[in-house]
Amino acid sequence: MAKRTAGDARYAPTPKTRVRRRPKRAVYDRDIVHRILDEALVAHVGFVADGEPRVLPTAIARIGEDVFIHGSANNHMLTCLAAGAPACIAVTLADSIVAGRSGFGCSMDYRSVVIYSNGQTVQRAAEKEQIIEAFVQRIIPGHRVRAPKAQEVAATIFLRFPLKEVSAKIRDVGVVDVEEDYSLDLWAGVIPLCLNAGAPRSCPRLKPGIDVPAYALKYRR
Amino acid sequence: MAKRTAGDARYAPTPKTRVRRRPKRAVYDRDIVHRILDEALVAHVGFVADGEPRVLPTAIARIGEDVFIHGSANNHMLTCLAAGAPACIAVTLADSIVAGRSGFGCSMDYRSVVIYSNGQTVQRAAEKEQIIEAFVQRIIPGHRVRAPKAQEVAATIFLRFPLKEVSAKIRDVGVVDVEEDYSLDLWAGVIPLCLNAGAPRSCPRLKPGIDVPAYALKYRR
Numbered sequence: 001m002a003k004r005t006a007g008d009a010r011y012a013p014t015p016k017t018r019v020r021r022r023p024k025r026a027v028y029d030r031d032i033v034h035r036i037l038d039e040a041l042v043a044h045v046g047f048v049a050d051g052e053p054r055v056l057p058t059a060i061a062r063i064g065e066d067v068f069i070h071g072s073a074n075n076h077m078l079t080c081l082a083a084g085a086p087a088c089i090a091v092t093l094a095d096s097i098v099a100g101r102s103g104f105g106c107s108m109d110y111r112s113v114v115i116y117s118n119g120q121t122v123q124r125a126a127e128k129e130q131i132i133e134a135f136v137q138r139i140i141p142g143h144r145v146r147a148p149k150a151q152e153v154a155a156t157i158f159l160r161f162p163l164k165e166v167s168a169k170i171r172d173v174g175v176v177d178v179e180e181d182y183s184l185d186l187w188a189g190v191i192p193l194c195l196n197a198g199a200p201r202s203c204p205r206l207k208p209g210i211d212v213p214a215y216a217l218k219y220r221r
Numbered sequence: 222m223a224k225r226t227a228g229d230a231r232y233a234p235t236p237k238t239r240v241r242r243r244p245k246r247a248v249y250d251r252d253i254v255h256r257i258l259d260e261a262l263v264a265h266v267g268f269v270a271d272g273e274p275r276v277l278p279t280a281i282a283r284i285g286e287d288v289f290i291h292g293s294a295n296n297h298m299l300t301c302l303a304a305g306a307p308a309c310i311a312v313t314l315a316d317s318i319v320a321g322r323s324g325f326g327c328s329m330d331y332r333s334v335v336i337y338s339n340g341q342t343v344q345r346a347a348e349k350e351q352i353i354e355a356f357v358q359r360i361i362p363g364h365r366v367r368a369p370k371a372q373e374v375a376a377t378i379f380l381r382f383p384l385k386e387v388s389a390k391i392r393d394v395g396v397v398d399v400e401e402d403y404s405l406d407l408w409a410g411v412i413p414l415c416l417n418a419g420a421p422r423s424c425p426r427l428k429p430g431i432d433v434p435a436y437a438l439k440y441r442r
Contacts, residue, residue, distance in 0.1 A: 016273075020295075020297055021292075021293065021295065021296055021297070041315050041318075041329065041414075042313050042315055042329075042331070044265035044267075044276055044311050044313070045276075046265075046267035046274035046275065046276035046309070047274050048269050048272070048273070048274050051269065052237075052269070052307050052309070052337070053267035053268050053269050053274060053275075053306075053307060053308065053309040054267065054274075054309050055265055055266075055267035055276055055309045055310070055311040055335065056311065056335070057311060057313040057331070057333050059329070071242075072242065074241075074242065075242055076241055076242070085274075086273050086274060087274065088267070088273070088274040088275050088276045089276070090265050090276040090277065090278060092263050092265070092278040094262050094263055094416075097262075097360060097361055097418075097440070099361050099364050099421075099437065100366070101366060101367060102366050102367050102369065102370075102373070103353035103354060103356065103357050103366050103369050104353065104369065104373050104377065105366070106356065106357050106360060106361065106364070106366065108262065108263075108280065108360075110263070110278070112278050114276065114277070116273075132324035132325065133324060135324065135327065136324050136327050139318060139327060139329075140318055140320050140327065140412070143320050143327070143408075144407055144408075145321070145322060145323050145324050145326070145327065145407065146322060146323050146402065146405055146407065148323065148324050148325065149323075152323070152325050156325065174422075174424065175424040175426075177424075177426075181367065182424075182426045182428070183428060184367055184428070185428060185431065186365055186366065186367065186431070187364075187365075187423065187427065187431050187432070187433065187434050187437065188423070188424040188427060189421050189422050189423040189424050189427070189433065189437065190421065190422045190424075191361070191418050191419070191421045191437055191440045192418065192419035192420075192422070193262075193416055193417070193418055193419070194416070194417050194418075194419055195315075195414055195415070195416055195417075196414070196415050196416075196417045197318075197412050197413065197414055197415075198412070198413035198414070198415055199413075200320075200410050200411065200412045200413075201395075201410055201411045201413070202408065202409070202410040203395065203396040203398075203403075203409040203410050203411075205396075205398075205403045206408065206409060206410070207403070207404060207405070207406060210406065210407070210408050211408070212408065212410065213408050216320065216408065216410065216412055219318070219412045
């Protein structure tokens with residue numbers, strides 16, 4: 001796996017990851033990038049097939065300086081990426097609605113990460129098992145599952161994307177209006193957003209006598 | 222704008238939008254696609270630049286059978302798309318965490334839409350003004366803003382993407398475990414997710430005497 005060098009706290013900007021629009025919003029700090037990746041439930045993976053863009057949502061799990069995606073060996077995206085097609089992986093967290101005093105002053109506060117990387121197929125079954133457990137713990141911390149079966153592991157492609165060309169972009173400034181607009185008789189402000197979990201619903205085929213565990217009752221991101 | 226023909230309730234599948242993996246989850250119904258697009262706050266737009274994939278998050282607004290994106294005339298993605306680069310636009314709503322009895326049985330219930338389309342630059346200022354108001358009302362229904370200025374409209378690219386090659390994918394089945402796993406002594410179930418709005422925070426430079434409006438206090442998606 002890609003190793004983090006001590007003291008190397010930032011990803012080096014490259015021509016692709018140097019943020020062109022509003023460069024003040026660009027962040028290359030590894031810890032901030034990691035936190036955004038770890039908070040997100042869904043990543044959007046872009047690749048090129050027959051010269052045309054494709055984008056599909058999928059779960060990701062970060063382990064150190066790698067992110068992983070997985071899926072069936074029949075999956076078109078995974079077979080393209082396993083064959084060497086470069087990937088662009090984007091993760092976005094919407095933090096607030098920004099209601100400005102003009103249409104162009106309306107926006108969002110958000111945190112996003114864009115990763116450019118080439119997938120490497122994970123070959124060893126033991127490593128695949130470790131990654132699937134990382135997916136479970138990332139999405140449902142504390143959840144217990146049975147051990148994976150050899151044929152499940154064999155039928156699933158896991159791809160590793162080393163975090164090398166990476167940038168984050170953060171907007172957290174709330175309302176930024178044109179100077180003369182601040183005196184208008186219009187409301188402006190920020191509406192914070194939060195992804196909340198509702199009451200868990202047990203599987204209808206749950207074995208009798210099993211309670212809903214605390215990690216499900218108290219689930220939050 | 223792309224017109225909807227009476228009785229034409231579904232998008233016709235094409236080689237790109239025919240869902241390959243789990244085709245039972247595929248949905249081409251226009252009303253369902255529209256609802257997913259209208260509920261989403263963020264779309265991920267994929268395009269190809271110098272032969273490589275790019276994906277960036279942005280706001281979208283749907284008007285009838287078109288979706289629109291907009292941004293500064295200096296924006297790299299918008300200039301690429303305005304020059305004719307094909308786009309793949311993906312929108313994903315995470316509805317529930319699915320906690321299964323095995324790692325491969327853990328999943329999410331979700332609704333997603335993927336659009337393949339080519340952007341058309343909106344030329345007329347009057348139409349651009351109509352679209353920016355659609356963005357405001359889509360993101361903050363009821364919000365009042367001042368009229369856009371001619372130079373703001375001129376400095377902004379609006380791109381129209383007719384909805385023609387479109388598919389949705391919906392997973393809403395909760396836990397689906399391997400048959401023999403249902404008898405295990407493990408909890409399994411669904412944790413519903415909801416994007417909630419917190420208390421609005423007025424702009425620190427708000428003109429005195431302006432109350433927080435009801436649409437902000439009661440904001441929900």
